[in-house]
Amino acid sequence: xxxxxxxxxxxxxxxxxxxxxxxxxxxxxxxxxxxxxxxxxxxxxxxxxxxxxxxxxxxxxxxxxxxxxxxxxxxxxxxxxxxxxxxxxxxxxxxxxxxxxxxxxxxxxxxxxxxxxxxxxxxxxxxxxxxxxxxxxxxxxxxxxxxxxxxxxxxxxxxxxxxxxxxxxxxxxxxxxxxxxxxxxxxxxxxxxxxxxxxxxxxxxxxxxxxxxxxxxxxxxxxxxxxxxxxxxxxxxxxxxxxxxxxxxxxxxxxxxxxxxxxxxxxxxxxxxxxxxxxxxxxxxxxxxxxxxxxxxxxxxxxxxxxxxxxxxxxxxxxxxxxxxxxxxxxxxxxxxxxxxxxxxxxxxxxxxxxxxxxxxxxxxxxx
Amino acid sequence: xxxxxxxxxxxxxxxxxxxxxxxxxxxxxxxxxxxxxxxxxxxxxxxxxxxxxxxxxxxxxxxxxxxxxxxxxxxxxxxxxxxxxxxxxxxxxxxxxxxxxxxxxxxxxxxxxxxxxxxxxxxxxxxxxxxxxxxxxxxxxxxxxxxxxxxxxxxxxxxxxxxxxxxxxxxxxxxxxxxxxxxxxxxxxxxxxxxxxxxxxxxxxxxxxxxxxxxxxxxxxxxxxxxxxxxxxxxxxxxxxxxxxx
Numbered sequence: 034x035x036x037x038x039x040x041x042x043x044x045x046x047x048x049x050x051x052x053x054x055x056x057x058x059x060x061x062x063x064x065x066x067x068x069x070x071x072x073x074x075x076x077x078x079x080x081x082x083x084x085x086x087x088x089x090x091x092x093x094x095x096x097x098x099x100x101x102x103x104x105x106x107x108x109x110x111x112x113x114x115x116x117x118x119x120x121x122x123x124x125x126x127x128x129x130x131x132x133x134x135x136x137x138x139x140x141x142x143x144x145x146x147x148x149x150x151x152x153x154x155x156x157x158x159x160x161x162x163x164x165x166x167x168x169x170x171x172x173x174x175x176x177x178x179x180x181x182x183x184x185x186x187x188x189x190x191x192x193x194x195x196x197x198x199x200x201x202x203x204x205x206x207x208x209x210x211x212x213x214x215x216x217x218x219x220x221x222x223x224x225x226x227x228x229x230x231x232x233x234x235x236x237x238x239x240x241x242x243x244x245x246x247x248x249x250x251x252x253x254x255x256x257x258x259x260x261x262x263x264x265x266x267x268x269x270x271x272x273x274x275x276x277x278x279x280x281x282x283x284x285x286x287x288x289x290x291x292x293x294x295x296x297x298x299x300x301x302x303x304x305x306x307x308x309x310x311x312x313x314x315x316x317x318x319x320x321x322x323x324x325x326x327x328x329x330x331x332x333x334x335x336x337x338x339x340x341x342x343x344x345x346x347x348x349x350x351x352x353x354x355x356x357x358x359x360x361x362x363x364x365x366x367x368x369x370x371x372x373x374x375x376x377x378x379x380x381x382x383x384x385x386x387x388x389x390x391x392x393x394x395x396x397x398x399x400x401x
Numbered sequence: 402x403x404x405x406x407x408x409x410x411x412x413x414x415x416x417x418x419x420x421x422x423x424x425x426x427x428x429x430x431x432x433x434x435x436x437x438x439x440x441x442x443x444x445x446x447x448x449x450x451x452x453x454x455x456x457x458x459x460x461x462x463x464x465x466x467x468x469x470x471x472x473x474x475x476x477x478x479x480x481x482x483x484x485x486x487x488x489x490x491x492x493x494x495x496x497x498x499x500x501x502x503x504x505x506x507x508x509x510x511x512x513x514x515x516x517x518x519x520x521x522x523x524x525x526x527x528x529x530x531x532x533x534x535x536x537x538x539x540x541x542x543x544x545x546x547x548x549x550x551x552x553x554x555x556x557x558x559x560x561x562x563x564x565x566x567x568x569x570x571x572x573x574x575x576x577x578x579x580x581x582x583x584x585x586x587x588x589x590x591x592x593x594x595x596x597x598x599x600x601x602x603x604x605x606x607x608x609x610x611x612x613x614x615x616x617x618x619x620x621x622x623x624x625x626x627x628x629x630x631x632x633x634x635x636x637x638x639x640x641x642x643x644x645x646x647x
Contacts, residue, residue: 106493117484
């Protein structure tokens with residue numbers, strides 16, 4: 034169990050981490066998300082006792098990392114960001130060294146090294162010098178080091194960075210499996226990883242927590258989450274259809290996503306202030322009864338990307354968020370099969386323009 | 402885990418790292434060549450006509466000046482360059498254990514190099530009847546002096562991730578430790594300063610404390626001096642490492 038209380042780190046005049054507080058229980062896998070420089074690594078370095086905090090406290094399994102560092106560090110397995118290891122050692126001697134530093138010896142050491150090697154599939158390179166290994170193997174060697182004493186708490190800074198897709202999958206499975214009995218914090222840039230592995234995610238931006246919840250909760254907070262996409266084929270004019278959809282109860286507003294002759298794709302944004310029921314169901318019934326040629330209907334799940342971007346983009350946020358929505362729209366248009374090539378190109382162009390706008394907005398934000 | 406086993410683990414790895422690299426053997430060979438060269442040519446081992454190793458030991462302060470920083474420069478600089486500092490400092494050992502362990506490994510390495518000078522003992526015993534007690538005292542004193550240099554190198558190694566920078570800094574500091582007690586320098590200074598001042602400054606020099614060792618007198622005072630340089634160097638290493646993490 035990890036308790037982080039009002040943790041802050043100030044480098045000179047720059048506040049890297051600003052009054053961070055959260056707890057992670059046993060059996061929880063906490064995903065640590067945030068853009069580069071958000072303070073993820075700094076937080077992890079403080080939790081593992083590498084950096085002393087400017088203020089606040091960290092307790093690992095009840096031991097304070099500042100006042101009782103040795104006891105706390107015993108409980109932790111740590112994979113630092115760049116997965117460092119001693120280049121001139123062989124994999125096996127490096128693991129033996131780590132095991133000895135963890136106070137293991139004799140048979141216990143042997144068994145521990147064996148276990149870590151099996152978990153990380155290092156068998157084939159045991160006697161190779163670490164500097165002759167590929168990046169993936171180097172990374173796994175350092176990961177093995179963090180697992181060697183079967184720690185109660187695992188802190189993994191970008192554990193899948195630099196691995197190939199198969200290895201990524203294996204490491205994710207490993208984290209997920211271990212997460213059932215351990216307390217795990219891991220940081221990542223890959224959002225699908227969070228959905229695949231985490232039981233909870235924290236998004237931090239410029240040293241502050243901006244979101245904290247299960248992946249499903251976070252996704253639900255996406256701007257487009259819960260909106261209904263209707264694909265209709267009828268002779269009715271797109272604008273007229275949009276107005277009719279917007280007038281339905283429970284619909285806040287309607288948008289035209291694709292208008293392609295008789296085929297029209299509309300997005301109905303739910304009115305979150307009113308009790309919703311199943312908006313998609315009522316809309317489907319309505320479309321059928323009105324004989325609007327309903328071809329497809331689906332509910333937008335919301336995407337972590339959108340949440341991430343909406344929460345972490347800088348001051349030009351509103352513009353960038355709009356751009357992100359435009360990109361989303363273009364993607365939705367593509368997803369619905371019947372979209373013609375020309376239209377797709379147009380949509381892509383729109384997306385590109387939107388992206389440029391987003392970039393410009395971001396640059397402006399950065400300049401500001 | 403006891404404090405000692407942590408130190409031992411660190412020292413064992415560090416010592417293995419020395420011998421894993423060809424540089425260790427190169428170092429030992431150069432050390433032996435230079436030691437022999439100085440002893441038999443500049444030291445005029447034969448011309449002295451006495452059964453002692455004065456001509457051997459009296460060059461050690463100068464020999465160590467370059468060789469010991471070369472041994473010590475990697476201690477912490479390498480750790481920072483590889484990023485393994487972060488691993489080491491998050492292991493359940495106290496930083497001082499790592500500092501002492503690393504220092505001991507490099508000290509043992511120098512000790513091994515020093516052991517390989519045994520032919521000079523055989524030679525002097527074969528040629529005459531030296532006082533072997535004096536020779537052993539000389540070796541112990543020499544090892545202590547190497548330890549003092551190493552502690553300085555450990556400190557400068559912690560200052561930079563660049564080994565060359567740490568080497569140059571260590572050489573400069575060790576040179577200063579020699580110079581303040583080096584006869585040509587002190588006699589030059591005696592024109593301006595009072596003898597008391599010069600003596601006080603010279604007390605900080607390795608030369609002052611190694612002189613007796615060369616003559617075969619291993620004074621407790623000198624051992625205390627070398628031990629306190631070691632203590633100061635390692636303590637400062639700890640302070641530097643801590644300040645870098647903050």
